[in-house]
Amino acid sequence: MSFGTSEYRTRIQKTKERMASEGIEVLLITDPANMNYLSGYDGWSFYVHQMLVIIIDEDQPIWIGRGQDANGAKVTTWLYHENIIPYPDDYVQSDTKHPMDFVADILKQIGQDKRSIGVEMENYYFTAKCYEHLKKGLPNAKLKDATLLVNWVRVIKSDEEIEYMKRAARIAEKAMETGIKSIEAGVRECDVAAKIFYTQVSGTEKFGGDYPAIVPLLPSGEKTSTPHLTWTDERYKAGDTVILELAGCYKRYHSPLARTVNIGTPTDKVKALSDVVIEGLNACLDAVKPGVLCEEIEEVWRKTIEKSGIIKDSRLGYSMGLNYPPDWGEHTASIRKGDKTILEPNMTFHLIPGIWLDDYGFEASESFRVTENGCEVFAKFPRQLFIKDGLLTN
Amino acid sequence: MSFGTSEYRTRIQKTKERMASEGIEVLLITDPANMNYLSGYDGWSFYVHQMLVIIIDEDQPIWIGRGQDANGAKVTTWLYHENIIPYPDDYVQSDTKHPMDFVADILKQIGQDKRSIGVEMENYYFTAKCYEHLKKGLPNAKLKDATLLVNWVRVIKSDEEIEYMKRAARIAEKAMETGIKSIEAGVRECDVAAKIFYTQVSGTEKFGGDYPAIVPLLPSGEKTSTPHLTWTDERYKAGDTVILELAGCYKRYHSPLARTVNIGTPTDKVKALSDVVIEGLNACLDAVKPGVLCEEIEEVWRKTIEKSGIIKDSRLGYSMGLNYPPDWGEHTASIRKGDKTILEPNMTFHLIPGIWLDDYGFEASESFRVTENGCEVFAKFPRQLFIKDGLLTN
Incomplete structure (x- = not known):
């Protein structure tokens, strides 16, 4: 047990x-x-x-x-x-x-x-x-x-549940690193997905991984206009934008994480979108603390990105933790307009302000717990648009 | 598409x-x-x-x-x-x-x-x-x-669907081979599961794999008394029996396959059970042809294994093919008492006469299509109890 x-x-x-x-x-x-x-x-x-x-x-x-x-x-x-x-x-x-x-x-x-x-x-x-x-x-x-x-x-996790979610975050970091490292022009999407699965399930030397409730979501190219496509056996092309949404899972407890990679120099519009999303994501995380309502986090997002002209009409995040397929979300609190849930210590959320436009998109997300006076982000992973070809990455 | x-x-x-x-x-x-x-x-x-x-x-x-x-x-x-x-x-x-x-x-x-x-x-x-x-x-x-x-x-597949299921079978063979090769005393269950996942998703050089609707099921030791447990991060021990039920999946079409491995010499009762199941499985496959009813296949099974004294009260198999989590079965025809479905060419089944007793069990299965005059088993994989430590295996 x-x-x-x-x-x-x-x-x-x-x-x-x-x-x-x-x-x-x-x-x-x-x-x-x-x-x-x-x-x-x-x-x-x-x-x-x-x-x-x-x-x-x-x-x-x-x-x-x-x-x-x-x-x-x-x-x-x-x-x-x-x-x-x-x-x-x-x-x-x-x-x-x-x-x-x-x-x-x-x-x-x-x-x-x-x-x-x-x-x-x-x-x-x-x-x-x-x-x-x-x-x-x-x-x-x-x-x-x-x-x-x-x-x-x-909704409110025990300290032991939080520990499990932190272990899941260690796995999520490894899986994301594996995914980003593997994505190159000429590589098949399925081979990247396979390496991510391997990492998710083998876990770390100290503890193994469980199967996440959702498989890795890996839309690429124009398919980044929508979040829930998986992978094909086609090969990545230079210039492709690739979204990675995945989770680490430990004893059925999840830590989801999303990042976006560009193979080669991103277009100006992808770069601009990534700046907007990351600025909004940072502002939201700064606003999290006990007593704040879920809808107030959404308001922080909206006001932060207002100047960009971008409007996000889907929810920004949701409570999550223990789960089975087909969803790692708990279906309780959502970070969106009208949600009056009051944040309390050891509530845990996946904050995923993805933006999907007509022919491109961008995702960066964090899983966190509410602490006594703020929030603790589970995964330690650079919050940026990753660019593959020697320019940066880890 | x-x-x-x-x-x-x-x-x-x-x-x-x-x-x-x-x-x-x-x-x-x-x-x-x-x-x-x-x-x-x-x-x-x-x-x-x-x-x-x-x-x-x-x-x-x-x-x-x-x-x-x-x-x-x-x-x-x-x-x-x-x-x-x-x-x-x-x-x-x-x-x-x-x-x-x-x-x-x-x-x-x-x-x-x-x-x-x-x-x-x-x-x-x-x-x-x-x-x-x-x-x-x-x-x-x-x-x-x-x-x-x-x-x-x-229920009746087109030739193109059958071709997809055959591709899935190529993946299932590779995944099963990977699993059996990886299982050794001292190896963590999660590391075996991770290698199976990798093989399922990377597929073959010619075509990639899709995610199966069910994750690898890997009960070991006393847990082989039940079929639907997944894996832990514990290490296999000498003497353990391990059941592997998995599928290859190509464009959402499945070819499931189950086999059982023993780490070291199996006990007499595991060996005896494997002989019963494999004899019954072979007899059922021999009986498949158009015009036969599903319940008649079950009858062949029952009469074949009667002399062993073993009674199987769960169904022997089911129609399957295209699917999503949580099940690769189609929920239509079942190979069991009372099922009057008449077999027709290009119906496809997973025949899985697993036996789970108080503290041990055994599974061997095949996926097949009904042909014009018999059946075609999708995976080419030895139908036996695998014994790990140089004794046999592939």
């Missing part, structure tokens, strides 16, 4: 307090990050239905999942083995049986089917069909939306 | 035929593999809501997604740019606005909101909340479950 049992118990206690305040007696958790956060469960089994059941007046959670994954739950969680309940394999991707029917049956058997039951309505791993089957199977329950209930417990 | 426009048009036509037979006039596709299959769209943007809209009497699909991903849709799809409709960023992970409200508004604007509308109820990327918002936003529509409608179109 990644943490001692007492840390898991503290998390359960905080979750139960939120449940109580929202009138939820039984919480069905399908978000793999929330399952891991409360039980330690860690395996690539989230492609089938599984859940953790938190009952407000019971000591331990119940894990329900596919039969062949039950031993995985025994190995990775702090739960009593009798709280690990496997469902038979004919429930898997079947057109006649659904795992949520099994869940409803279990809740009936243990007398929890007439209570107020929270479900994560907006989670990748709780489909529309899951909800329909639960509604049908639990006619006497009061189903309530508990989206993000546990995610909000996750 | 991975295919010519005519292949995409053929796929759209087949999809419309299924829509017609199920009384669906408008199909909202949220499965990223189905989106890719019909439009070419390829980007790691599925962590926010996006969809492809197929209208039965319109020539082209409509792509709806996040603003910053619209340029990605322009780069990777065959769609007219006016059919690419971005939503503003304040719909992203917001507690006041939902992207499905935007989708409902668009359907109203184009006069499609009073029709029979299919949604993929059982898909990771169509949450319970998506459905609730669509129901509210489209009061005059008749919403129908269209789960797997496009997945079933995908």
Whole structure:
């Protein structure tokens, strides 16, 4: 397990307090990050239905999942083995049986089917069909939306979680250095991606890396006009701008990092854009401290870059930490207009003020924690446009 | 794009035929593999809501997604740019606005909101909340479950798709060879995983690799009692059994492959289990040909291994090919009791008769296509228990 049992118990206690305040007696958790956060469960089994059941007046959670994954739950969680309940394999991707029917049956058997039951309505791993089957199977329950209930417990990290994110940052620095060093005219994009993956997963001599929740994003040339393209097996050309967004990951905790490289002298407009973004990024980091609202950081950004004429209409960043594919973000606080979240010590964000225009773009980002009086940036990596061909770089 | 426009048009036509037979006039596709299959769209943007809209009497699909991903849709799809409709960023992970409200508004604007509308109820990327918002936003529509409608179109592959899966198999062979060669007592699990990732993504000299939909699964020692654990930074010990399940991936098409390695002489029970699984696997492959039902392959397995006393209660395999995380399986045909799918040429399966017992397990698998009179196994890789320390291996 990644943490001692007492840390898991503290998390359960905080979750139960939120449940109580929202009138939820039984919480069905399908978000793999929330399952891991409360039980330690860690395996690539989230492609089938599984859940953790938190009952407000019971000591331990119940894990329900596919039969062949039950031993995985025994190995990775702090739960009593009798709280690990496997469902038979004919429930898997079947057109006649659904795992949520099994869940409803279990809740009936243990007398929890007439209570107020929270479900994560907006989670990748709780489909529309899951909800329909639960509604049908639990006619006497009061189903309530508990989206993000546990995610909000996750927002403030413990010191041990911060330590894990710092280890992830050591990996992110190595992976970014590897990426920037490998990008040259004539090199295939896939070979750069492969070296980044190698570095992410091997980690450092002292500790290994885990798989990040998002693969390296590596748009190049005109494709830098959009952030979420991966790589091809084409070769870089002289003049190409290349965006690298990646993360280090340690025991499912992330430190994302983005930088931009130009192969040869950048065009004036790429250079100008990089100056704007880096100035704005620096100003935002300077503004972070407890008591500030997320929307106030966005306002600092907007006022700092106003003179450039550039307008960024997408959010500047988001809370992150523990996660599984497809996203390392926590889906809670965002650094954007209208977000009234008040910054507190040990909140952790990825601040990524990328700008994507018609045929080019630029990204530079930092992951940080809020400290007692400011912020601590996790990765130590030069905050600049990197230019490849002997001009600068590290 | 991975295919010519005519292949995409053929796929759209087949999809419309299924829509017609199920009384669906408008199909909202949220499965990223189905989106890719019909439009070419390829980007790691599925962590926010996006969809492809197929209208039965319109020539082209409509792509709806996040603003910053619209340029990605322009780069990777065959769609007219006016059919690419971005939503503003304040719909992203917001507690006041939902992207499905935007989708409902668009359907109203184009006069499609009073029709029979299919949604993929059982898909990771169509949450319970998506459905609730669509129901509210489209009061005059008749919403129908269209789960797997496009997945079933995908079941029979074109020759070009088969060629992509063969390329994926070349990568899988290299990745498996790398993994088996790297596993030694004293080596960290993460370093083996890192080398596998490197090989998967760099691919071959002729073509690069794409990211598989599942990371390498590498349970070792007692953890081989369960299939879906990944890796740690601990070191392998002499005597450890190690399961490797991985895939090669080319342009989102997969060829999965599993093998098991023993560091030093295996115990008698591991050796015996490997003999059972490999005999059963061989018998199943021999039984594959057009006209046979999926459940008949399972029956061959059961009768072949009956004498061993081992019972496998989980499915033996599944249709697969094009996909995105978290699963490379297509969620259509399964090789198991009760599955009446009739095998046809160019159906493609991953046959993975893994056995996981109380404290050990064994996996060996093959990906294959059904041919005119039998089956063609994609990867050329010895089908055996690998024993590391000069005894055999390749």
